[in-house]
Amino acid sequence: MTDTAETREYDGIELRKVREFVWEIPQEGEMNAPARVLASDPLLEQIGDDKTLQQLRNATHLPGITTYAACMPDGHQGYGFPVGGVGATDARDGCISPGAVGYDINCLSGDSEVEVQFGRRRTIRGLESDFEEERAIVPAGDDAPSSTIRLFTETDDRTVYQVETIGGDTVEATTEHPFETPEGMVELDELDSGDEVYVRSFRGIPDGVPAEFTVLDESDFEDEDPQLVEELRSRELLPLQSTDEAFARLLKLVGYHTGDGSFSGTQSWFYGEPEDLEAIRDDIESIGFTPSRVYERDREHEIDGAEFERTEYSIKSGANALKQLLVRLGAPEGRKTASDFTAPQYLDRLADWQVALYLSTFFGAEMSAPDTVSAKNFYAPSVSHNRLVEKREAGKQFMQDLIRHLNELGIETNEFEVVERTETTGGETVRFRFGVSSEASNLVEFLTTVGYRYNQEKRRSAALAAEYLRRKERVITERARIAEEAQALADGGTATAEIKRRFADEPVNDRYIERSVYSGRSTRPRPPAEFPDFEEFQEETPVRNDGAVLTEISDIRQLGEKPVYDIGVSHDAHAFAAEGFVVSNCGVRMIRTNLTYEDIQGNEEELVESLFANVPSGLGGGGIVEGDADTVEAVLERGMEWALEEGYATEDDLAHCEDEGRRPDARPEFVSQKAKDRGRNQLGSLGSGNHFLEVQRVTDVFDEAVADSFGLEEDQIVVLIHCGSRGLGHQVCTDYLRRIEKGHGDLLESLPDKELAAAPAGSELADEYYGAMCAAINFAWVNRQLITHRTRRVFERVFRADAEELGMELLYDVAHNIAKKEVHDVGVDDDGTAVPTGDAIAHEERELYVHRKGATRAFPAGHEEVPAAYRDVGQPVIIPGSMGAGSYVLVGGDESLAQTFGSTAHGAGRVMSRTAAKQEYWGETVQDELRDQDHIYVKAQSGATVAEEAPGVYKDVDEVVRVSDALGIGDKVARTFPVCNIKG
Template sequence: MTTYDAGEFTLEKVREYVWKIPQTGEMRVPGRVLASEELLAEISEDLSLKQLKNTTHLPGIQKYAIAMPDAHQGYGFPVGGVAGIDAENGVISPGAVGYDINCLPGSTDVRLSFGRRMELEDLRERFEDERAIVAGDELTDSPIRLFTESGTKPVYRVETTRGQTIQATAEHPFLTPDGMVELGDLGPGDQTIVQPFRGLEHEDPEAFTILTEDDFADANPQLKRVLTDRNLLPLRSTDEELNYLLKILGFHLGDGSLGGEGQLWFYGEPEDLESIREDVKSIGFTPSKVYSRDRQHEIDGSSFKATEHSFKTTSKALRRLLIELGLPEDSKISSEFSTPWFLDRLADWQQALFYSAFFGAEMNAPAAQHDTNLYCPKVSQNRTVETVDSGRQFFEDMAAFLSDVGIETNEIESFETDSNRDHDTIRLRLGIKNDSQNLIRFFSTVGYRYNRDKQRRAIKAIEYLKRKEREIVRRERIASEVQARADGGEPVRELKEEYDINDRFIERSAWSGREGRPRPGETFLDFEDFCEDFEVQENLTVTTTVDSIEHVGEKTVYDIGVEHDAHNFLANGFVVSNCGVRMLKTNLTYADVQGREEELVDALFEAIPAGLGGGGVVQTDVDTLEDVLERGVDWALEEGYAVEADLAHCEDEGVRPGADPDAVSQKAKDRGRQQLGSLGSGNHFLEVQRVTDVYRADVAERFGLKEDQIVVLIHCGSRGLGHQVCTDYLRDIEQAHQGLLEQLPDKELAAAPAGSHLAEEYYAAMNAAINFAWVNRQLIMHRTREVFADVFDRDWRDMEMELLYDVAHNIAKKETHDVGVDPEGRPVGEADAVDSEERELFVHRKGATRAFPAGHPEVPAAYRDVGQPIIIPGSMGSGSYVLRGGENSLEETFGSTAHGAGRLMSRTEAKNIYWGEDVQDDLRETQQIYVKAESGATVAEEAPGVYKDVDEVVRISDELGIGDRVARTFPVCNIKG
């Protein structure tokens, strides 16, 4: 028997191009790989074979689990995988259809709202009540809608050159300057995005009441009603509203004033004031707009003009509330206000809200004392002689809080000042000790709130001080080595040549020694120059470089999903995060397009939304989206985006029966509502092609294809809606069917038993997502017809722009197939079968395409006597193929074949090898292929060399009789997200 050594697996050859993973242990059926030895070598390089074997453990799986010629590693189930699972006694698995799960150990810190952080595992029981910090256009918080636990997995430790560390599984995406990249695709020297502010560890506050109606006994009933209606009375330590009030109170004590009746004034820069205004709105009050006016100032005899920005609130209720919380009614300088009485009973992170807002208003920004040393950040207050004790107490309480969170302060200083006309005054001052580690702790855990300039400066200070510390450590190491080697007799002149450091440093280390730690060298950049060169993004993130990635064993891992469209969150400071294809025919020839490629690609790129995020051909309201999810392409027909023939040439006529919009979460609907009619990103594209080869003339004629004809291939899916459907049900299935999950070798194969409530709901939701995907591609096709009509100045009907076929790639469908049975008629695996009979199965096709042969009742009537059309896209620089369902497909693959070329190379590897602009230039100059994309990085990620040989993939399909070659196409122009 011929075998193939694939490392962990020894495959047995069943016949030409068919290989078996034998059934052993807990496997319910064997695995099968359909590939030539050339393709098998590529498939063996990742986890595809292990994932295929794991799939054979799914209850109810029939005959064998199958990997197509284009198979490559996926999540739980290989992309290019097919499994038929008994629809009565088996399961349905989101992992075998397609979902993303990205994993971190439970000890990973997740940044939460209000300056907190919490270990990921501790979010399990409370995630739905928490908001995680997201790095979108700016830092913001977002509800957490998903928490998953994925069992034990290999974990890797990442460390950056500036000392940030995190552990994650290889598939966890990290934000880089080129977008999200999986950890497995990163290496030393690659860049990633971090946010240096860590915040304070979450602790549940002690529960107590701060204010009751008794504190407002003298207030009119309307004022109390205003506060009560806004959940501000009674006010408790555990109320979320208190957290906003702490920030507002702290800032106002520093940079606010009382105006006329009911007025509170806030002063600052416009972007900072907008943040305060949003918090005022969050507790139910309406702030004014931001006002700006020029004012004349005089300091030490010098006069200058400056623009003052401010806003006000006019609610008597809010003003009275803040006064009861500790805001002085009189002049701050002569008031005896001190720390609010309740503050030290609150959690550290709540106290930090108050103090950081005060620091944002009153503390000086990080600045250089001289060269590489920073000043102590200081905060000061003027008090009258009569109220100085209250002021001193305020600073003593502040120092005590900072000490509690590990931040050292200097002694409180006091200075007599020039007395004003009414009072003798004393200036009090408190500073943060300017030891580097102490400053880093302060800037990264408390810092400045409501002051973006100071926040940016603090981030630069953190990064500078870390860089300075690394340089000092380097010089300490060199000094120690030099001294030891010199003491051992090595000549100093040889040591000078060996170390990259100045000669005087070597001499002092060798001969005279040194006291204390060395200073950075003369060439080390000073702080102000560093600030000039170092970039902090608008969302307060910075770019850093990976220093090392090492395997640290296996750990139980978790993940969360956020509602925000950025789909990322901050973990240890790092920013971490259904498709199908259709072909549109025309009666144009390649000669009609030549010379107009650039015009056409520009027009398509302008007209069809692509890339990450929102934006589609149409914007839908709630009722419209419900129609799309339930009715599929029939909705598009009614709205004028389709014609009857489009439905007749679409799988299932463009609508899945049993689709239930109510089974789709609101979050999934919200994501889909803004994306209907858009390509998305990654390997999704629209490509204008020409037919170069016809292999079966009779079938090609029935498909309406001939050589030199122009066709359009559209490859995209259900965008964020389909992804969300999978992740929503994954969470529910993991929680509801934990017993089944524990029986599977990979938690990413989480499945719901057939007939269970979750299985029925997931199937209904998945069908709705399929309807969405069909409408998505229909709208893109509609817009393509309009573009061609504009470019070629004729009606699209005159160009015979008709749909050839639309087929789904990621799907589980109930279908009837022959399966093996035992002597008592029960479905069994291949090895135990003595007969066969028809059974209803959930046929899971993940990155595979249906391939029904001639005569099958589910093939559209127009093609039933020749077989279902199959569309297999290649890369941008290679051909794509049109196939028809082969006569062996039902017996061999549950009526399936490959869906594309399959990746050979990760996205990061591709970007290390290819330069997007070079790829575009080469395709245009050597093959006359015009490519347009959102970024050069996208082009590099999808370069022709990134994919397997599509010709070989299709050859195997043809040889096995599961998908027969009909025609080959070649790119003319291509747009990508």
């Protein structure tokens, strides 16, 4: 960067200083207007450190952009349009841009396969129609639970890159997509060849829809007590359908019990290691029965004359209904060696992934773990099975059934064999055995698609073995290629010395080249001597309990543009497995009270715990109100009026809300059913990310007259709520981005960034998007109002007084991410073209779409759209800071209309990505420091959330407000400081 008295340059973009705190990017080329940055020197350095300036300049290419695009002092890069950006476009011949309002980025190519519940894998693109009914596997370190999927997004044509590991795993993603590394989640553009990432070896079976049939019905239990039948019916286990989720869990239980379970009277027993038995307990509970705790006892054993003692762990279910269910599904009753059971016949009618559930749990109990016969080569994992001689045909059939099912899954097996006969106290037995072929690709296929369930230790071994074999095969394949090329070069007359030189950096030595040239190769080569033995590999390669193995990136290369997709899971880890790679995954209002800081001291922990318990938060969140279809329609159409009618708001609340809490332009009919469905269970929830509820105290008053009008004074307690329209608003934006990209591709092609997708003013899509967006704004106001209602109830319980006595009145509620039709005075030149005020020769009023992305409206005193209660002083402006630095209340400044279309900053503005924040900060440490040093009590869904929102990841809010105040676009009134904070 070069620095002179009048200009600054950042990454090739020159800014000219117009006056103190105002910098301009001059209009040139295809820009339709100049751009301006409002910042002090320290803030400008931070703004110039990312893509904010490039995005701001790109925004000036929007049709009808008026005067200039502006970046507020808290600006930072977003997607397409910078956060903290303001852009006004002509409402007659300009455009409206969802990208300039705000939306989430998408990350993976459509064919990327995501691991979902019950050992299945699905393309991420294929999740669109039913993602809310699906559950994704979440590699969470200690385990890999399944989680509901709350978000699904799609965007056309973004540049994707292929990431490849030394084991041959590949995935296609955009540069913003986070990958899990030993240092936490790291975005792809921060990774390079040689960096380490976690990959989950197990992929599962491609998803398939099972044929629907009745597996069991009441006729199968006609000899049982009717009460047992009623017990099964009440748990929705009769009739049992092949497509039922409970049936999938029962397949696992039957398979494992066949291998390592027993019945005793009405009791069903399962034996294994404690962590594996916990997984079995979860499945038993999930189908409606109550399992025992894990029992532990020491038992003495004798094998071949050798005596030893081992600890045995077990669980049981005492429900006869469960026992009878397992028996009828194929679990053998009585002595297994004396039984004539075979594999359940219904397996022949099931989808592959269902068959794999049964096989994998039986193998988890009975098959040997992966092991080596020599340093680098593996045994065939095998399973043995004993039957009395008189039951040998049934035993043989059982084993051959297992072989057949494996073969139908594409997994080769070794020859079935009768191993031995043995005299036992129960009679003469015969032992059968078969193994999975140890040919490398076949063994990898078995370990990564079927493997071992209910056996964590074998699954960890399988993960390591699969990764080892894949790396080994890649090295062998590369050496085979070199041998073939070396021989071809020699046949073409190239000297051996030259061939050796060409392959000097490859995994071969001179002797290998010589043998390839002179002798040729009739078999595949072996790995080089330096390739590690499996035992060495196990010692050096970390593998987690969730099956994720640490591996190394071998290559990252650009592929071009493709449609991209993303999902969001409800689990706190916010991670899922895509192609095995572990990847991740508004507005504000203030409520004043008549409490003082002294009143609240000693109650902080009770207050934060109660607020956290009573205000839903997190990615999924749930809601305070379970809205039916009529409720959602009413909220979208009437906003805060609905809340008033339902008893969640007061007349005073509406009077102190922007637009009185209702956008009259709202058109619920233009909101998709999918968006409405997503919002239905989120009414009254904070969400995640930087959304929060914070109890604060007023520490400073800068303008006593305005503060008095706002009802603020020093040491007073206030509550700040920052959240938006949740999944509904996200879906509205996603829906219209798709439609606009398809319907107005010509306009999109003329823009420098496709994330600025816009619809021409006056077009059908522009009108529909505006109506749907206004409906989403209504939803957001109601969302914050319901949180306000619940917050009032919490304060009433904690301080034993009703909300009215506590003076819990709404100060103001203002939207942050919005495009609004507003009439503004615009400077024009002699052609009537809008120009900056200083260049204007005339002025005229025009209706504009004012896009405020991460910016807040800041109308001055006297403006007709300021609520009557504040019209004499100006609109309240609320600027949240970080949870360790405080927030501000401003008032719309006299210069805001002339400089920023009546706008100012909306917060402190990030200087560090969420990924970088989690690498820099530890959530629990941040919480402890805030409590011990600043007496701020923080409660969040996870430590990662706290780390992402640590005070150090934000700009200096004091500096942001100083610039706003100095420019007269938002004047300081009061400063607040956190007391307690809850985050999603």
